Amino acid sequence: MPGVLQEKVAVITGGTSGIGLAVAHRFVREGARVFVTGRDTDRLEAAVWEIGPAATGVRADVSVLADLDALYERVREEAGRVDVLVANAGVAADASLGAHTEANVDLTLAVNIKGTLFTVQKALPLLTENASVLVIGSSNSARPNENLEVYSASKAALTNLVHNWARRSRERRFRVNLLSPGPTRTPALLGAVGAGADRFAEATVPLGRLADPAEIAEAALFLASDAASFVTGAELFADGGYTRA
Ligand code: NAP
Numbered sequence: 001m002p003g004v005l006q007e008k009v010a011v012i013t014g015g016t017s018g019i020g021l022a023v024a025h026r027f028v029r030e031g032a033r034v035f036v037t038g039r040d041t042d043r044l045e046a047a048v049w050e051i052g053p054a055a056t057g058v059r060a061d062v063s064v065l066a067d068l069d070a071l072y073e074r075v076r077e078e079a080g081r082v083d084v085l086v087a088n089a090g091v092a093a094d095a096s097l098g099a100h101t102e103a104n105v106d107l108t109l110a111v112n113i114k115g116t117l118f119t120v121q122k123a124l125p126l127l128t129e130n131a132s133v134l135v136i137g138s139s140n141s142a143r144p145n146e147n148l149e150v151y152s153a154s155k156a157a158l159t160n161l162v163h164n165w166a167r168r169s170r171e172r173r174f175r176v177n178l179l180s181p182g183p184t185r186t187p188a189l190l191g192a193v194g195a196g197a198d199r200f201a202e203a204t205v206p207l208g209r210l211a212d213p214a215e216i217a218e219a220a221l222f223l224a225s226d227a228a229s230f231v232t233g234a235e236l237f238a239d240g241g242y243t244r245a
Pocket of ligand 1: 038
C-alpha cells in the first residue's frame with residue numbers, strides 16, 4: 001500500500017538529530033523524499049546514511065539567510081517543489097532573569113524566531129497547493145520554564161506568527177500549524193537536563209515520562225498528511241499533558 005506521503009517532497013530543518021531526525025525517518029517510511037538540514041556536516045552525513053537513499057542532506061544554518069537561499073535553490077534544482085515543510089531547528093541555550101547574556105539571547109532569537117520565520121518565508125515560491133507547513137513550537141509556549149525563559153518566549157512568538165499566517169491559508173493555499181512537544185528524550189534535552197531528565201518528567205508530566213521522538217513524529221505525520229486537510233492554525237500539544245498540569 002502506498003504511504004500517506006508517497007511522492008511528497010519534505011524539507012525538515014534540524015533533521016539530523018532528535019525530533020527532526022525521527023520525523024525524517026517517519027516521513028520516509030510513508031514514501032516521502034526528504035531534505036534534511038543542520039549546521040554540522042558530520043552529523044548531516046551520518047543522518048543521511050541512517051535515513052537512506054530518500055534523504056538528501058544540505059548544510060544550512062537557519063539563522064543565516066544566504067544558507068536558506070542556498071538550501072531552497074538546491075531543493076528547487078533537485079525536486080522542484082516543497083509539499084511539506086517542517087521548521088524544526090531550534091536551540092534552548094538559556095537562563096533566568098539575572099543570568100541572561102547577550103550571546104544567549106541573540107542566539108535564541110536568531111535561530112528560533114528569525115530562523116523559523118525566514119525558513120517559511122523563503123519556502124513560499126516552492127510550496128505546492130495544499131502544502132503543509134509545520135512549525136515546531138514547544139509546550140513552553142503555554143507553560144513557560146523559568147530557566148528557559150527566552151526560549152519559552154521565542155516559542156510563544158512562533159504560536160503568534162502561525163496564528164497570523166494561518167489567517168491567509170485560503171489565498172496562500174497551504175495549511176500551517178504548530179506542533180508543540182513536551183519534554184522529549186533528545187540529545188538537546190539530555191544535554192541540558194542530564195540525568196535529571198527522567199525525574200523531571202516524572203514530577204511534571206501527567207503521563208509521568210519523557211516523550212520518545214518517534215511519538216512526536218507520529219503527530220507530525222498527522223499534521224503533514226491529508227488526514228489533517230481541514231486543520232490550519234492549530235497548536236497541537238504532544239506533551240503528555242504537560243501544559244495541563
Ligand atoms: P536536537 O536533538 O538538539 O536537534 C536539533 C537539530 O537542529 C539538530 O539537527 C541541529 O543540528 C539542528 N540545528 C540547531 N541549530 C540550528 C541552526 N541554527 N540551523 C540549522 N539547524 C540547526 O534538538 P531537539 O530536542 O530534537 O529539538 C528539535 C526542536 O524541538 C526544537 O525546535 C526544540 O525547541 C523543539 N522541542 C524540543 C523539546 C525536547 O524536549 N527535546 C521539547 C519541545 C520542543 P546542528 O547542531 O548540526 O545544526
